[in-house]
Amino acid sequence: MHFLCRSFIGKNNLESWSQYWENEPDDEIKLTKGHLFGLINLKNKQEEPISIGHDIISEINQLYFSQESNDVSLNLKNTLITISQNQIFLNYQIDLALVVVSGNQVFLSTFGTNNCILQRNNQISLLIEGKDKQIVSSCGSLTDNDRLLLTSVKFLETITWDKIKTILVDTNIQNIEENFISLLYSASDQNQISAVLIECHQDNQNIITEPVDKTDEVIINDKTQESQNNTEVIPPTSSINQKKPDSIFVHHQSNFKVSRRKKTQLILAIILIIGLSISIYYGNQKNKTIKAESSFISLKTELELKLNNINTVKGLDINAAVEIAKEAKKIVDQMNNLNVHQQEISQYKSQIDTLLFQTGSDENVNPQAVQDTSFIVSQPQFSRLYFFNDNLYLLDPSKGRLDILNPQKKSNS
Secondary structure, X not given: OEEEEEEEEOOOOOOEEEEEEEEOOOOHHHHHHOEEEEEEEEEOOOOOOHHHHHHHHHHHHHHXXXXXXXXXXXXXXXXXXXXXXXXXXOOOEEEEEEEEEEOOEEEEEEEEEEEEEEEEOOEEEEEEEEEEEEEEXXXXXXXXXXXXXXXOHHHHHHHOHHXXXXXXXXXXXXXXXXXXXXXXXXXXXXXXXXXXXXXXEOOOOOOOOOOOOOOOOOXXXXXXXXXXXXXXXXXXXXXXXXXXXXXXXXXXXXXXXXXXXXXXXXXXXXXXXXXXXXXXXXXXXXXXXXXXXXXXXXXXXXXXHHHHXXXXXXXXXXXXXXXXXXXXXXXXXXXXXXXXXXHHHHHHHHHHHHHHHHOOXXXXXXXXXXXXXXXXXXXXXXXXXXXXXXXXXXXXOOOOEEEEEEOXXXXXX
8 A cells, every 4th residue: 555645734823833744664573553644733822832742743653663562443542542641741732643554454543633534436524523632543444545634623614624525526636735725825824724635545556446335334443442541532433424424426536747746745845844944943032032031030130139238238337238239230240141121231230330339349439640739739638648668648638639749759649
């Protein structure tokens, strides 16, 4: 069995993330576990879910293919149970749809509100309608040209069931892809609109299968069992006609141009890469801004406490006030390095410089040196004279001056 896949992922906001993936092991022993397809939708209002989304996908691949059991349905259910109970993922709203194709058998399992749709010959039916925080599993046979459509609930609501039926009638998967993409990109809110179309083909085209009459039912057997921890499992529908909203006639599929498909895939890949890069860049910028704001608020609280302490102690212990002011100045320097609220930081800096000057800190005292003897002899009122190291020091408290004379050098200031 080989497959043609087309994914339709809308542009999500920072709180949501959607992704389609597929995986098949290289180990021949594990090939019996089939080809795995998945569609995931994540939502979290506190942080961006893109990183945790990749972790969940990696965890699903590891859990499913590492199990020793050959019961595909049981392995899928156990995988979803483990994901749903993981403490790391509990804060996220998770909607998953998993499909495994092994030989001509298909196994489906959902957790959350994602859905599974089957198109076969003249029938289109809703196989699984996902239930919030519940696991639903089904399985059945595949025939050549069967199509499986995994969708989010938002995809069904936005595109609508009638339009989906009309689009799937087309025998050319390229036309289906272009129609879905057109409706997706025209939606005003693309958040959590996601789907993947899987078209199945027999590897040996000479294999003859009995035609399915339009009145026949394709039975999907429930393979779920109660887990050891009694996790509730909701049984699926007994047949595709039981949940079938409507049936339509479709024609045998025709070939399409491979080169056109590859070109479209390349364009979509480039668009997704650009979108992902932009999302990561703005996400990092937002995180840096949030971190800087948080640090600023913390430092501002500490600084205001220091300023209050200065006003309290400067009248009692001037030296203690000076030390606190110096500590406050260091905090302002840290705030300045954050490159936010520069005007407010400038006001704090000016306030601290004023406090240091008022407390007499030598950091803010810059006495003026004057080389003019007329100031010394003009109405002097010296109260103290000191001679030290060949210098004569004259203290004039009335003018707030300290004059220095060096008789040997005949200099004064």
